[in-house]
Amino acid sequence: MNNKIIIEAKNLTLRYGKHPAIRDCNIQILKNKVTAIIGPSGCGKSTLLRTFNRMNDFIDNFNIEGEVLFEGKVINHSDMDPVEIRKRIGMVFQKPNPFPKSIFDNIIWGPKINGFIGNQQELVENCLIDAGLFDEVKDRLNSSAMELSGGQQQRLCIARAIAMKPEVILMDEPASALDPKATMKIEELIKKLKKSYTIIIVTHNMQQAARISDNTAFLYEGELIEYGKTNSIFTKPDKQQTEDYITGRFG
Amino acid sequence: MFRQINLKEKGIEIFLSLSAFVSILTTMGIITILFAESFQFFKNVSPVEFFFGTQWEPLLVPKSFGILPLLSGTLIIVAGSALISIPFGVLTAIYLSQFASEKTRNIIKPVLEILAGIPTVVYGFFALSFITPILRSILPFTEVFNAASASIVVGIMILPMVASLCDDALRSVPRSLKEGGYALGSTDFEVIKGVLIPSSFSGIMASFILALSRAFGETMAVTIAAGATPKLTINPLESIQTMTSYIVQVSLGDTPQGGIEYQTIFAVGIVLFGVTLLMNIFANWVMNRYREVYE
Numbered sequence: 114m115n116n117k118i119i120i121e122a123k124n125l126t127l128r129y130g131k132h133p134a135i136r137d138c139n140i141q142i143l144k145n146k147v148t149a150i151i152g153p154s155g156c157g158k159s160t161l162l163r164t165f166n167r168m169n170d171f172i173d174n175f176n177i178e179g180e181v182l183f184e185g186k187v188i189n190h191s192d193m194d195p196v197e198i199r200k201r202i203g204m205v206f207q208k209p210n211p212f213p214k215s216i217f218d219n220i221i222w223g224p225k226i227n228g229f230i231g232n233q234q235e236l237v238e239n240c241l242i243d244a245g246l247f248d249e250v251k252d253r254l255n256s257s258a259m260e261l262s263g264g265q266q267q268r269l270c271i272a273r274a275i276a277m278k279p280e281v282i283l284m285d286e287p288a289s290a291l292d293p294k295a296t297m298k299i300e301e302l303i304k305k306l307k308k309s310y311t312i313i314i315v316t317h318n319m320q321q322a323a324r325i326s327d328n329t330a331f332l333y334e335g336e337l338i339e340y341g342k343t344n345s346i347f348t349k350p351d352k353q354q355t356e357d358y359i360t361g362r363f364g
Numbered sequence: 365m366f367r368q369i370n371l372k373e374k375g376i377e378i379f380l381s382l383s384a385f386v387s388i389l390t391t392m393g394i395i396t397i398l399f400a401e402s403f404q405f406f407k408n409v410s411p412v413e414f415f416f417g418t419q420w421e422p423l424l425v426p427k428s429f430g431i432l433p434l435l436s437g438t439l440i441i442v443a444g445s446a447l448i449s450i451p452f453g454v455l456t457a458i459y460l461s462q463f464a465s466e467k468t469r470n471i472i473k474p475v476l477e478i479l480a481g482i483p484t485v486v487y488g489f490f491a492l493s494f495i496t497p498i499l500r501s502i503l504p505f506t507e508v509f510n511a512a513s514a515s516i517v518v519g520i521m522i523l524p525m526v527a528s529l530c531d532d533a534l535r536s537v538p539r540s541l542k543e544g545g546y547a548l549g550s551t552d553f554e555v556i557k558g559v560l561i562p563s564s565f566s567g568i569m570a571s572f573i574l575a576l577s578r579a580f581g582e583t584m585a586v587t588i589a590a591g592a593t594p595k596l597t598i599n600p601l602e603s604i605q606t607m608t609s610y611i612v613q614v615s616l617g618d619t620p621q622g623g624i625e626y627q628t629i630f631a632v633g634i635v636l637f638g639v640t641l642l643m644n645i646f647a648n649w650v651m652n653r654y655r656e657v658y659e
Contacts, residue, residue, distance in 0.1 A: 168543060200549030210540040213563050222558055223548035270544070277548055 117144040119281060119311050120165055120202075125179035127160055129172070134160040136335045137179075142281075142328075147303060147312045149326035149343065151319055153358070156332040158315045159207075162283050165313065166202040167195035183281075200227060203274035207286040209266035211258035211273070216241075216250055219258045219269055223277045236276060244272035245302050264295025271302060275310075282306070284314040288321065300325050319359055323347045331355045398637060401630035408624050414631060420594035420610075422628045423619070429628065431635060433594035437511065437604035441586055444515025444600055445522060445579040450572055452519075453526025458556060460527070461534040480524035488588030491517040496589065503601060509591030512600040517589065518582050522575040529574065533567025534560055566654035570647045577643035581636060583608035607632045 120142040127135040134157040142148050150158045160169065167188070169175045181189045188198050211219050220237045221229075229236070237254065241247035246268040250261070258269055267287060274282055284303070288296040303312055303325050316322050322329050323343060330340040331354075339346060339355045350356045357363055406414070409429045417430020456476075460469055496513040500506045537560050545559035561568065583606075591603030592613055605613075611629045619625045 166547065168547065171543070171546075195546075196549050196551055198549075199547055204543075204547035206540055206544065206547075208540055210538070210544040212541065212544065212559055223550070226548075226550050226554045226558060273544075273548065 118142065119144040119184060120313070121182040122161070122164075123180040123182065125161075125164070125177070125181060127157070127164060127169070128176050128178075129160075130174045133335055135164075135332075138337045140330060140337055140340055142311065142313060144311050145307060145309075146327040147307045147314065147325055149322035149329045150313065150315045150332060151317070151322045151329060151358075152332035153363070154317060155334075157335045158332050159285050161332070162285055162313060162315045164189070165281070165283055166199050166204055168204065170195055200277060201279050202281040202283060203277055203279035204283045205267070205270050205274055205285070205287045208290050209263055209270055211261070211266050211269050213257065213259055215255045216258050216261070216269060217254040220273050220276045223273060227277070240272040240276045241269075243275055243306070244268045245298060245305075246272060262295070264291050264298060267291060267295070267299060268302065271299075271306075275306075279310065281311045281313065284312060286315055286317065289317065296321075319347075331358060333358070395637075398630055398634045401627050402634045405624065405627035405631040408627075409631075418596050420605075422625050423614075427624070429631075431607075431632065433596045434605060434607045434610055434632060435635075436596050436598070437590070437594065438580060438606040438608070440511045440598065440600055440604060441515050441518055441582070441590065441606055442576055442579045444512060445519035445582075446572070446576055448516055448519025449523040449526050449575055449579075453523045453571070453575070454530055454568065456523070456527040457530030457534055458560075460531045462552070462556060462560070476524040476527055479520065480528075482521075484521065484582065484584040485588070487517040487521050488514075488585035491585060491589035499601070506601040507591070507603045509589065509593075509603040510601050511590050511604045514586045514588075514590035515600060517585050518579050521582070521585065522578050525578065526571050526575045529571030530564075530568050533564035533571065536567065537563045566651050569654070570651045573643050573647035573650065577640050577647070580643065581608060581640050583612060587612045607636050611636075 118141045122138050122140045125135060125138040126133060138161065150162060152158050163169050164177065164181055165183075169177070177189055180187050183198065183202065187193070212222065214222065217233075217237050220240050221233050224236060225233075238247060238251075241250065246265060249265060250269075258266065261269060267290075271282075271287075288299045291299065300321065303314065306312060307327075314322075314326065326343045328341065329343040329346045331338045331346065331350075331352075333354055339350060339352050341351075346355065347359055350359065414429050414431055416432065417428060418432050419428035419430045420433040421428045456472075460472060464472065491513045492509075495516050496506070496508065496510065499510065499513055500508075506512070541559055541563055542555060545555040550558065586606045587609035590606060590609065592605050592609060593603040594605040594610065595602060597604065611632055614626065614629045
């Protein structure tokens with residue numbers, strides 16, 4: 114198996130105003146793996162995730178120290194265009210956020226503004242098939258995405274992200290707003306997608322991390338406590354704090 | 365003892381409901397008078413002549429009662445002011461809601477409110493003494509009273525309304541939707557065009573309709589600046605007359621009460637009332653029909 118590093122954080126410190134959300138974090142994300150970031154709420158896991166595609170640019174007073182590298186290139190300098198980065202690093206959010214457009218337009222919008230020339234119908238159908246949504250919506254591609262259920266909307270958002278053919282997909286608690294059945298579908302989808310994409314998923318659900326990820330990072334109060342193979346993190350963690358968290362003693 | 369308290373409560377309730385009824389009664393009173401007087405008018409003038417006649421000269425002999433010249437005058441003002449207020453209002457709203465820092469916002473918003481609070485008579489005066497001379501120096505054949513000058517000030521007058529309503533609409537688009545747009549590798553412009561505007565379309569449309577309905581009924585500025593020449597024209601550089609300024613002219617003049625000349629203002633008034641009412645209903649319908657529901 115290749116163990117190519119696709120995203121790397123070096124001495125990364127992230128602050129909201131003066132308050133540090135992430136302290137001196139070093140982490141290497143491997144290509145074509147599912148990496149889970151776990152930790153109690155407020156530990157900075159979403160903040161870290163959103164730094165990988167520069168989503169924190171929109172937050173006033175957010176500042177960043179250290180480096181984030183994507184395929185060996187620093188991406189957090191202000192002279193790097195975040196638009197280019199986001200084309201290659203897609204994102205799925207906590208709450209499904211389809212655009213108030215048709216299912217078809219939701220998927221084709223991203224490729225279209227980025228100059229997609231090709232068979233739109235084919236692209237949309239393929240993305241829906243990949244996202245496991247096609248059979249449920251094939252007869253109503255032109256109806257509004259807002260009519261779908263929460264779980265369907267979230268799979269549509271995944272299809273929308275896939276349509277951009279990104280290399281990495283960031284997922285910020287993608288199943289936290291969904292019921293168990295819809296959650297299961299998303300998890301199956303993630304397992305399937307890792308063949309073609311690198312996935313980084315933030316979750317507060319430890320069982321979920323154990324079920325779907327190859328590697329797991331445990332964050333606590335802004336510090337990366339432990340990072341390694343999911344198997345070993347969940348069976349024999351090195352640090353006491355990790356063990357306390359995964360056995361449910363706190364968090 | 366208990367009975368007394370009950371009586372007092374009941375009394376307060378009756379008093380409150382009476383207060384609420386005052387506005388209903390007033391509305392009904394106005395509508396009744398409008399209808400009654402117009403009815404008298406239409407006994408003498410056929411509706412066909414009124415709605416399709418191209419001459420409006422009720423105060424001259426021979427009298428003619430075609431409302432089209434007044435309607436065209438009003439529509440020139442509505443169209444002209446829309447040309448000013450819609451683009452500038454929308455652009456202002458986009459800037460305010462997406463780009464302006466909190467500090468800039470805190471300067472621009474009050475300035476817009478001041479603009480909205482200037483008495484309309486001042487706008488009329490401003491049109492006549494400032495805008496018209498400029499227009500005349502650029503286009504010398506412009507008449508002293510002209511629709512263009514009035515349209516420009518009415519446009520400025522309703523711009524704050526468009527800007528503020530569009531700003532509200534744009535700001536009501538959830539952050540998550542905006543982020544969803546950016547996460548697909550799109551630029552500010554693409555997110556505004558492809559996500560924000562479509563997502564707040566109903567609010568933006570409603571703001572247009574409400575602003576236009578305000579332009580439709582605007583009186584003072586157009587009376588001062590646009591002239592009093594009912595004319596079926598589309599040339600904004602000529603003197604025209606709107607429905608509202610006709611009503612002003614007759615109300616202030618020495619037209620005897622009760623005559624057919626006097627009744628014309630009720631007939632014109634009912635058209636004005638009807639159109640404004642329809643536009644407001646339409647704005648509400650657009651809001652509800654196309655409302656994008658976000659949790």
